[in-house]
Amino acid sequence: MRSSRAETPGGPDAGTGFIVLAAYQPDPELFARQVRSIREQTITDWRCIITADGGPEGVVDLLREAVGDDSRFEVAGYEERLGFYGNFERGLRSVPSDAAWVALSDQDDYWLPTKLATMIPHLTEVAAVAAQARVVRYPSGDVVSETTGRRDVPIDDYILNNQYTGGMMLFRAEVLETALPFPRLPTPAEVHDHWLAVVAHFRGGARVIPDIVQDYVQHDGNVIGEARSERFNPFRSWQTVKRIVGRYEASLSPRAVARVTYNVGVGWREAMMLALGARLPLDTPDLARVLALYGPNRRFWRTLRATVRAARRGDVSPRSLVEYFAGWVLGGVFRLRSRG
Structure with a gap:
């Protein structure tokens, strides 16, 4: 039982999924485009929890301007800034234990309308699934790469070389029974998606699929972003x-x-x-x-x-x-x- 996690008032209906979107001073245009792409999903039975790191001011207004009074979206604001790792953890603690599935979202990408419909069926076979994205430069719109090229490799190998990107992941809520609280080590390698994927392997398996389900937007404000090359460059x-x-x-x-x-x-x-x-x-x-x-x-x-x-x-x-x-x-x- 996840006794350390907050219960969502009222609880979800059977089959309701939860999307956790971590936000921090989002670019208004990119944020609006992202939440609208979530709203337009062909799968409609979900709730989106937006965790506003450093306080909800501004995020609430941006959300209202983007999706109006769509009650599936809610903003949870926190004055204490924790960074993306701690902010995702806070959002995941708000996911009820009977959620049908959990998806992670960045504040500045763009989901294709069929993303959830493409990924959810895989959860009948594995505990977590990750897909691919088209890598796009903002604001030019230039396509850096037609795919992120993530690979479905054995657990031994993705412990060393992470193949899972949070914004492209979807998993069963039961993964959180083991994943929370997140382990701590102050280092840039301390990332939520890597940890969740490793845990998912032991809770039913993890899989990377070849389907393109979104745009992965690259800009100057990316916390991590897509690596330009896996080739070792000493300098x-x-x-x-x-x-x-x-x-x-x-x-x-x-x-x-x-x-x-x-x-x-x-x-x-x-x-x-x-x-x-x-x-x-x-x-x-x-x-x-x-x-x-x-x-x-x-x-x-x-x-x-x-x-x-x-x-x-x-x-x-x-x-x-x-x-x-x-x-x-x-x-x-x-x-x-x-x-x-």
Whole structure:
């Protein structure tokens, strides 16, 4: 039972799904277009909870201008700003336990009218499904890519190289029984979609489908956005590390750089494994194997062999492989590994 989650007054009717849209100072045009695309879904039995990070002022007015008095939409405003990770978690706590399904939404994308109708049937076979999007530049409308190219790969591989993007995901409400509360590790790798997909595997399976169901809009305000390339670029990676270190550490000292590199790669995976190990029976299928690869008692050569094989299959990008083991090596040099 999810006793820590808020109950929605009145509860949903049988078959009602819940869409959680995390908002923070949304662009008015993009926000209006997104909520209208939700309104126009061919599946109509749903409620949309919009969690306004940093307060509801402005979001309520934008919503009213976009969809009028459509009672399926509601805004939950929070004065305390938590960032997208904590804001999605707050919204998911509001989803009742008997919800038929749960979808996540960004504030600035665009859903095709048949998105929900395309994805919901898969939940009869798996606990979570993710689809593809067309990548579009705003405001020019230029198509960056006709597809996001996410792949349906084994759990061992998407723990290292996430294939699930929140705004393209839909899952059974029961996933939240294990997923909440979210694990915590202050690092840019701490993302809700990765965690939810990993949990979903152990609650009935997760799947990536090839269908294009939306536009994934890229603009200057994206928190994460779509990576331009999976090819490893040492200069770009170093620039990224410096930017991240400046956010999470007080200096650019070698130890600070090592700690951030370690947490982004190794630390976040370990945080997920620790949460899974504490919340699931240890005889859960596949759990012992992924704990051995990425958990606190992982061993370097065992994990390296498994991930190199995945890279050769094309299931893990070279960049993800290099960044993960760079963090592992730096963690060893600076004695950052405290568990196992």
